[in-house]
Amino acid sequence: MLDLFKRIVDRSPYGVIVVEKHQGKILYTNPILHEWGISERELLKFLLQENPSEVELKNRFFKITKFEEDGNIIFLIEEITPLKTYQRAKKDFVANVSHELKTPISVISSIAETLYLEEKYPFKKRFLERILKRTKEMEALVEDLLILAALESKEGKVIWEDINLKKLAEEVVQNLKEFTDEKNVTIKVEIPDNFRCRCDGHKISILLKNLVENAIKYNREGGQVWIKAYRSGKYTVLEVSDTGIGIPKKHLPFIFERFYRVDKSRSREIRGTGLGLSIVKHIALIHGGKVEVESQPGNGSTFRILIPQ
Ligand SMILES: Nc1ncnc2c1ncn2[C@@H]1O[C@H](COP(=O)(O)OP(=O)(O)OP(=O)(O)O)[C@@H](O)[C@H]1O
Ligand SMILES: [Mg+2]
Structure with missing residues (x-):
C-alpha cells in the first residue's frame, strides 16, 4: 500500500517535499520539481525562512500548503502560473480601458454641463439633464475602477x-x-x-x-x-x-x-x-x-x- 501511495505521489501534478523537522533533512521530493527546473534545496531554504503562502520562482508562481505529520514538515506545492497570468491580464485590461475612457467621458460631461446650463427650452433641458446625469455616473464608475487598479498596483x-x-x-x-x-x-x-x-x-x-x-x-x-x-x-x-x-x-x-x-x-x-x-x-x-x-x-x-x- 505504501509503495502504491509513493507511486501515486511520484506522478502527482503537485510538488511534494517532506522534511524531517528537527534536523531539516529532506526525506522525499517528487519528480515534478525537477520538471519545473527548481532545486529543492533552494526552494526549501526560502520556504523554511519566510513561511510564504505564495512563491514566485523563475517566472513561475506557486501556492504553498504546509502541514506537520509525525515529526515531519510537508510542503504541497501547486503551480498557479496560468491563474496568475489570467488575473494579471484581467487587471491590466480593466486598468487600461478605464484609463482610456477617462478623458473622453470627462470631455462629454463638461460639454453636457455647459449645454445644460445654457439651454432655455424645457424639453431639451430635460434631455441634457439625463445625458449629464448618466455621464456623471460613468465618470464615477471609471474613477472607482481606477482607484481599484491603483490599489492593486505598486501605488497601493x-x-x-x-x-x-x-x-x-x-x-x-x-x-x-x-x-x-x-x-x-x-x-x-x-x-x-x-x-x-x-x-x-x-x-x-x-x-x-x-x-x-x-x-x-x-x-x-x-x-x-x-x-x-x-x-x-x-x-x-x-x-x-x-x-x-x-x-x-x-x-x-x-x-x-x-x-x-x-x-x-x-x-x-x-x-x-x-x-x-x-x-x-x-x-x-x-x-x-x-x-x-x-x-x-x-x-x-x-x-x-x-x-x-
Ligand atoms: N449603509 C448601507 N445601508 C444599506 N445598504 C447598503 C449600505 N451600504 C451598502 N449597502 C448595500 O451594499 C451594496 C454594495 O455597496 P457598494 O458601496 O459596494 O455599492 P453601491 O453603493 O451600490 O455602488 P458604488 O460603487 O457607487 O458605491 C449596495 O448596493 C447596497 O445595496
Ligand atoms: Mg457605495
Whole structure:
C-alpha cells in the first residue's frame, strides 16, 4: 500500500517535499520539481525562512500548503502560473480601458454641463439633464475602477502617517455636503478633538467617503448618520452608522464583492455600481485591518473599520 501511495505521489501534478523537522533533512521530493527546473534545496531554504503562502520562482508562481505529520514538515506545492497570468491580464485590461475612457467621458460631461446650463427650452433641458446625469455616473464608475487598479498596483502601498481623524472626517463630510442636503440627512462627527491614527490619510479618506456616501444614499429622507472613532484593544476603530434601509442578513457575506448590489429593484432607484465597498475592504486589508458590519433591515447599518496601531 505504501509503495502504491509513493507511486501515486511520484506522478502527482503537485510538488511534494517532506522534511524531517528537527534536523531539516529532506526525506522525499517528487519528480515534478525537477520538471519545473527548481532545486529543492533552494526552494526549501526560502520556504523554511519566510513561511510564504505564495512563491514566485523563475517566472513561475506557486501556492504553498504546509502541514506537520509525525515529526515531519510537508510542503504541497501547486503551480498557479496560468491563474496568475489570467488575473494579471484581467487587471491590466480593466486598468487600461478605464484609463482610456477617462478623458473622453470627462470631455462629454463638461460639454453636457455647459449645454445644460445654457439651454432655455424645457424639453431639451430635460434631455441634457439625463445625458449629464448618466455621464456623471460613468465618470464615477471609471474613477472607482481606477482607484481599484491603483490599489492593486505598486501605488497601493500604504504610506503610514500620523493622521488627525476628526479633521479627516470633517473634510469628507464637507465634500459630501451637496449630496447630504439633497437627501436631507444629518451627519454627526463624534470624534474627540485631535484624535490621532496611524494610517494612510489619502486612502482612509477614500474609504470613509465611500462608507458615508452609502450611509446617505441608503438612508431615509431626514435620516441620520454618525461617524465615530475610538480605540479598542490594539485597534483604532472608525465607525459609520445610519438610520437607513439596512441590509438583509443573507446579503451580508457578499456586499464587499465587486459589482455586488443588494436587490435589483431597489438598485434601480438608487444608482451605483457596487464597487464602493470593495474599495473599502481593500483599503482596510492593506492596512492589516478588517471590516465588520451589522445591520437591521428597516433600522439601519453600522460599518466598522479596525486599523491595527
Ligand atoms: N449603509 C448601507 N445601508 C444599506 N445598504 C447598503 C449600505 N451600504 C451598502 N449597502 C448595500 O451594499 C451594496 C454594495 O455597496 P457598494 O458601496 O459596494 O455599492 P453601491 O453603493 O451600490 O455602488 P458604488 O460603487 O457607487 O458605491 C449596495 O448596493 C447596497 O445595496
Ligand atoms: Mg457605495
